[in-house]
Amino acid sequence: MNPFQYTRVSTPKAAITAYTQDNGTYFLAGGTNLIDLMKREVVIPERLVDINKLPLSTIEKTANGLRIGAMAKNSAVAEHDLVKKHFPLLSMALNAGASAQLRNMATVGGNMMQRTRCAYFYDPSMPCNKRSPVQAGPDKGQPNGPSGCGAIGGVNRMHAIFGGSSACIAVHPSDMCIALAALDATVNVSGPKGDRQIRFSEFHRLPGDKPQQDNTLQPGELIMSVDLPTNDFSDHSYYLKVRDRASYAFALVSVGVAVQMKRNTIQDVRLAMGGVAHKPWRLTAAESFLKSKPATEDTFKQAATLAMKDAKGYGENDFKLTLAPNSIIEALKSATKTA
Numbered sequence: 452m453n454p455f456q457y458t459r460v461s462t463p464k465a466a467i468t469a470y471t472q473d474n475g476t477y478f479l480a481g482g483t484n485l486i487d488l489m490k491r492e493v494v495i496p497e498r499l500v501d502i503n504k505l506p507l508s509t510i511e512k513t514a515n516g517l518r519i520g521a522m523a524k525n526s527a528v529a530e531h532d533l534v535k536k537h538f539p540l541l542s543m544a545l546n547a548g549a550s551a552q553l554r555n556m557a558t559v560g561g562n563m564m565q566r567t568r569c570a571y572f573y574d575p576s577m578p579c580n581k582r583s584p585v586q587a588g589p590d591k592g593q594p595n596g597p598s599g600c601g602a603i604g605g606v607n608r609m610h611a612i613f614g615g616s617s618a619c620i621a622v623h624p625s626d627m628c629i630a631l632a633a634l635d636a637t638v639n640v641s642g643p644k645g646d647r648q649i650r651f652s653e654f655h656r657l658p659g660d661k662p663q664q665d666n667t668l669q670p671g672e673l674i675m676s677v678d679l680p681t682n683d684f685s686d687h688s689y690y691l692k693v694r695d696r697a698s699y700a701f702a703l704v705s706v707g708v709a710v711q712m713k714r715n716t717i718q719d720v721r722l723a724m725g726g727v728a729h730k731p732w733r734l735t736a737a738e739s740f741l742k743s744k745p746a747t748e749d750t751f752k753q754a755a756t757l758a759m760k761d762a763k764g765y766g767e768n769d770f771k772l773t774l775a776p777n778s779i780i781e782a783l784k785s786a787t788k789t790a
């Protein structure tokens with residue numbers, strides 16, 4: 452590991468000020484992804500700003516729903532009574548992630564900011580546009596190893612079937628974020644230019660020609676909290692995660708479903724997928740189709756066909772073209788059964 456400066460801060464203001472003092476600064480939360488990346492020299496920070504002392508771990512009711520602090524641990528959120536009662540999809544998604552030990556360290560903000568698990572990204576001897584942008588520069592990332600995309604035409608079993616580009620086909624790895632996307636969360640951030648809110652659907656981005664940018668956070672912006680609006684989905688939620696091992700494995704494909712039902716008819720529905728795109732992938736066409744329809748297997752099959760319209764395989768990951776629609780159908784069946 453390379454030498455770096457370390458600063459521990461106790462207020463958000465101090466964190467933001469410390470960030471802007473030099474280039475190559477990273478906030479350090481649970482460290483479960485960042486320290487790994489530093490050990491492999493994928494990320495080489497000049498300074499770590501330790502934000503573990505910030506008072507940002509509360510989970511509280513608001514007038515419109517629930518606010519979850521960015522430093523709340525994944526395990527604390529998953530097991531919180533209000534989350535289990537009103538947002539069971541979030542609890543299920545969090546508990547499907549990583550291992551108990553990791554969930555005790557990982558924070559909400561860190562989980563949102565974790566990097567892709569593409570193996571080429573983690574190996575600086577291999578070509579990767581995300582790790583080593585073609586046009587490197589102050590806000591475009593540091594060059595670190597060869598540019599290019601090893602996964603296109605290479606080992607791409609885990610990779611995207613939606614929204615990829617000729618520069619990158621990596622997937623976003625978080626389970627928690629699939630639930631936050633389906634539940635229409637809002638992200639509260641604070642930065643050198645003040646405070647702002649980002650809709651969750653606009654927080655992560657597709658790779659385009661800038662795969663080095665995973666999200667729309669500006670340099671120095673700190674995630675403060677996530678807001679969840681009240682909803683009527685708590686009786687009919689399900690998170691389906693398909694993976695190589697029953698635990699401690701990232702999703703090949705995952706589906707977050709939240710449904711509002713009246714008898715056997717779907718009143719409202721939210722569907723988001725993981726393991727299929729550079730960001731949590733909302734299935735809006737399938738959602739519109741399902742509204743006011745009966746909750747039957749035939750309806751679910753039609754919705755899954757609609758959802759797959761723009762899917763594209765890259766060789767090793769072609770199996771996802773079948774796995775994804777089957778997973779959508781299974782997740783919808785499970786969610787509409789759980790009254």
Ligand SMILES: Cc1cc2nc3c(=O)[nH]c(=O)nc-3n(C[C@H](O)[C@H](O)[C@H](O)COP(=O)(O)OP(=O)(O)OC[C@H]3O[C@@H](n4cnc5c(N)ncnc54)[C@H](O)[C@@H]3O)c2cc1C
Nearest residue numbers: 480481482483484485548549558560561562564625626674
């Ligand atoms: C073996 C293993 C298996 C895993 N399996 C899964 C899995 O199945 N599903 C899953 O979802 N995840 C999985 N993870 C990933 C894990 O969930 C993430 O590493 C974790 O959520 C990151 O949170 P952290 O607090 O440790 O972040 P850190 O590692 O401290 O930080 C990660 C990034 O977030 C930035 N950051 C942190 N907090 C903030 C903030 N408030 N504002 C702005 N930037 C911030 C940091 O600067 C850094 O760039 C796994 C990890 C490991 C090591």
Ligand code: SF4
Nearest residue numbers: 569571579600619620
């Ligand atoms: S898919 Fe993206 S992260 Fe993976 S090698 Fe290609 S550019 Fe890098």
